[in-house]
Amino acid sequence: MSNTVDNVVLSVQNISKRYAGIQALDNVSIDFKEGETHALVGENGAGKSTLIKIISGAEIPDSGRLVFKDQTFEKLSPHLAQCIGIATIYQEFNLFPTLSVAENIFMGDEILSNERKYIYNKKYYIEKAKKVLESMKININPVELIENMTTAKMQLVEIAKAIAKNSKILIMDEPTAPLSTKETEDLFELIGRLKQQGVTIIYISHRLDELYQIADRVTVMRDGKKIITTKIEDITRQELIYHMTNRKVEEIEFESTWEKGDVAFEAQGLCGNGLKDISFKVRRGEILGIGGLLGAGRTELARIIFGADKAESGKILVHGKQVEIKSPKDAVFFGIAYVPEDRKHHGAILSLPINWNITLPILKRISNKGFLKKKEENAIVDNLKRSLRIKAASMSQNVESLSGGNQQKVVLAKWLASKASILILDEPTRGVDVGAKQEIYNLIADIAKQGKAVILISSDMGELLNISDRLMVLREKRIVGFLEKNEFSQNRVLAMASGVY
Numbered sequence: 001m002s003n004t005v006d007n008v009v010l011s012v013q014n015i016s017k018r019y020a021g022i023q024a025l026d027n028v029s030i031d032f033k034e035g036e037t038h039a040l041v042g043e044n045g046a047g048k049s050t051l052i053k054i055i056s057g058a059e060i061p062d063s064g065r066l067v068f069k070d071q072t073f074e075k076l077s078p079h080l081a082q083c084i085g086i087a088t089i090y091q092e093f094n095l096f097p098t099l100s101v102a103e104n105i106f107m108g109d110e111i112l113s114n115e116r117k118y119i120y121n122k123k124y125y126i127e128k129a130k131k132v133l134e135s136m137k138i139n140i141n142p143v144e145l146i147e148n149m150t151t152a153k154m155q156l157v158e159i160a161k162a163i164a165k166n167s168k169i170l171i172m173d174e175p176t177a178p179l180s181t182k183e184t185e186d187l188f189e190l191i192g193r194l195k196q197q198g199v200t201i202i203y204i205s206h207r208l209d210e211l212y213q214i215a216d217r218v219t220v221m222r223d224g225k226k227i228i229t230t231k232i233e234d235i236t237r238q239e240l241i242y243h244m245t246n247r248k249v250e251e252i253e254f255e256s257t258w259e260k261g262d263v264a265f266e267a268q269g270l271c272g273n274g275l276k277d278i279s280f281k282v283r284r285g286e287i288l289g290i291g292g293l294l295g296a297g298r299t300e301l302a303r304i305i306f307g308a309d310k311a312e313s314g315k316i317l318v319h320g321k322q323v324e325i326k327s328p329k330d331a332v333f334f335g336i337a338y339v340p341e342d343r344k345h346h347g348a349i350l351s352l353p354i355n356w357n358i359t360l361p362i363l364k365r366i367s368n369k370g371f372l373k374k375k376e377e378n379a380i381v382d383n384l385k386r387s388l389r390i391k392a393a394s395m396s397q398n399v400e401s402l403s404g405g406n407q408q409k410v411v412l413a414k415w416l417a418s419k420a421s422i423l424i425l426d427e428p429t430r431g432v433d434v435g436a437k438q439e440i441y442n443l444i445a446d447i448a449k450q451g452k453a454v455i456l457i458s459s460d461m462g463e464l465l466n467i468s469d470r471l472m473v474l475r476e477k478r479i480v481g482f483l484e485k486n487e488f489s490q491n492r493v494l495a496m497a498s499g500v501y
Contacts, residue, residue: 007034009200010055010086010169015064017050019401021393024050025061026224032169037191037201039211039232042221042244043433044405045391048204051221052171055202056088057081087162088171091431092344093154097147101140102129105161132164136190150294152183159190163199170194171202176210177430178294181461181494188214206405206433207460208237220244245435256448256469256485260285263320264453265305265336265422270314273300274477278314282422282453287444289456289468291493297477298457299341302424305455306338307331308346318422332361337420339411341427341457347411350400354392355381357399357410361418384413389439405432412440416447423447426457441467461490473497 010032017025025047032038040048053059055066057076066073068084076086095104102125129142138156146154155175162170176184191201191214203215211218211232219229220243227243228235235243261284270278275297282288290298303309305316307325315322318334325331331338340346348357359366359377366376381395388409392402399410408431415423425444429437444467448454458464464471471483473496480496 008032009034009069011067012051012055013065013067015051015054015061015066017054017059017061020397023224025054027064028221028224028226029064030219030226030229032200032202033217034168034200035195035198036216037195037203037214039203039205039215039218040221041205041208041211041218041240042227043435044403044409044431045223046221046244046433047224048221049173049403050224052088052173052202052204055081055169056086056171082165082167085166085168086171087165087167087169089155089158089162089173089175091174091177093158095146095154095157098145100126100143100145101133101149101157101160102126102142104146104157105129105132105142105164107161129160129164132160136160136163137193138190151178152186152294155179155187156190159194163194167199169200169202171204173204174206174431175203176205176207177427178459183294184210206431206437208240208434209462211240212237222246241434244433247435256287256445258285258449260469261451264318265455266315266317266320267305268315268317270301270304270311270316272304272312272314273297273309275300275304276478278479280472280479280482282455284421284451284453285448287448287454287456287467287469289458289464289471290474291458291461291464291471292474292497294459295476296474296497298474299426300477301474302338302340302426302455302457305331305424306336308338332418332420335421336424337361337415337418337422338424339415339426339428341430343408343411348399348407348414350407351398353396354390354399354402354410355395358384358395358413358417361414380417381413384416387439387443388413389436405436408432409436409440412443416443420452422453422455424455424457427459428456429458429460429463437463461493465490465493475499 008031012028012030015025015028028051042048050059054061057078057080060075066076106125106128126142133140133142140153140156175187179187194201205211215232217229218232218235220227220240222244263281264284265282268279278301292298304311307327307330316325323334344350355377358381366373385395390409391406399407412428429440432440444454456468465488469485471488471493473480473493475497
């Protein structure tokens with residue numbers, strides 16, 4: 001799909017950056033062309049995030065330079081990057097929830113009214129926002145509050161902010177991670193329109209299928225170095241994966257051949273969080289996948305099971321015995337663990353060290369009379385670091401210093417250490433690279449082989465269909481059906497989830 005102009009709009013030249021013992025970027029040089037979608041891929045810790053932070057002015061390189069058109073910079077600030085036309089849409093949106101779409105789009109750009117100084121001209125900005133949204137062919141009301149919007153619409157507002165500032169380079173970090181299939185298609189159409197207007201898209205994603213749909217060129221990074229830049233049509237998926245990992249990785253190799261045991265978990269008529277009459281069972285050794293579109297109630301169900309939200313009615317049975325779960329503490333006591341989709345706010349304590357995060361749920365087990373058994377803690381942490389391939393200079397560094405994928409591994413490690421018998425995994429591989437994904441799949445298989453029950457929530461259809469033994473599909477916070485392994489198909493799941501049979 002290469003019909004790009006050969007004009008280089010941004011040239012990254014010999015950029016290096018080092019953090020406390022880790023060479024995050026090592027002499028990286030990449031040219032980005034006007035009106036192209038340039039994919040940036042690599043394993044977690046490859047240096048992608050550091051590079052986009054330098055391009056957006058959030059970090060200062062140790063050496064090298066950035067050339068934007070005919071201007072050369074040794075470093076950028078966020079304000080300077082914005083002024084020359086560089087905008088970044090991160091996985092965590094930078095929006096004010098209690099303000100309107102128009103107010104968010106033009107935050108910081110307010111023009112004083114000619115008639116009355118220091119008075120915000122609300123009508124002017126609403127009309128201006130309307131024009132920006134119409135130019136993008138986006139149907140969003142500029143007076144709608146951000147807090148009332150879906151994730152997909154929030155993302156479009158972020159893009160509108162960039163377009164309103166006349167951005168020439170738009171960096172998108174895992175933009176489809178929270179989106180449904182239809183919302184992803186809409187986003188790709190918008191990216192196509194932006195390219196036609198000469199906007200350069202730097203696109204970061206672990207979902208390789210997407211790259212072959214929208215990318216013109218791709219750059220692979222590994223261990224802080226640029227490995228290769230090529231046209232997307234000139235490289236196969238397996239070649240791409242090999243350059244990313246420096247080893248052969250088979251994607252989603254998974255076969256559930258082990259025997260399933262008695263029912264480990266049962267929900268009977270659960271209601272609450274908008275959910276109605278949810279009843280299902282999961283056996284020991286079984287992986288039950290939960291499918292559905294955004295807003296179908298998947299995460300709401302997980303939070304009720306884990307006691308993070310209150311059930312209005314219904315029963316929960318663990319290993320055949322009815323239990324009362326009023327809080328996450330109760331859930332952990334009964335052997336239920338939950339890896340949430342939002343790792344930054346609900347999965348980890350970012351300001352604490354990695355080892356503390358991992359052993360937090362098992363402090364009682366590895367303590368004696370109030371004193372921590374340091375040797376035992378170190379053995380558990382080191383074993384999980386190796387098995388999950390957590391990239392960190394030290395396990396005593398804070399979780400916030402890790403890449404997104406490695407933060408996710410820490411959250412998973414925490415609950416693997418707890419030895420829970422029922423594990424709820426909500427988007428366990430979101431933001432995780434292709435090599436680490438396979439390792440997590442292997443870990444899920446090991447967990448199930450040990451006779452533990454696994455409830456898997458995922459918006460990655462390939463992941464859901466390949467890993468699950470059975471599927472439960474939700475629509476509008478109700479169960480619409482179950483599928484056995486021999487009944488699985490993407491079309492069937494989407495038809496059930498959307499109500500089109």
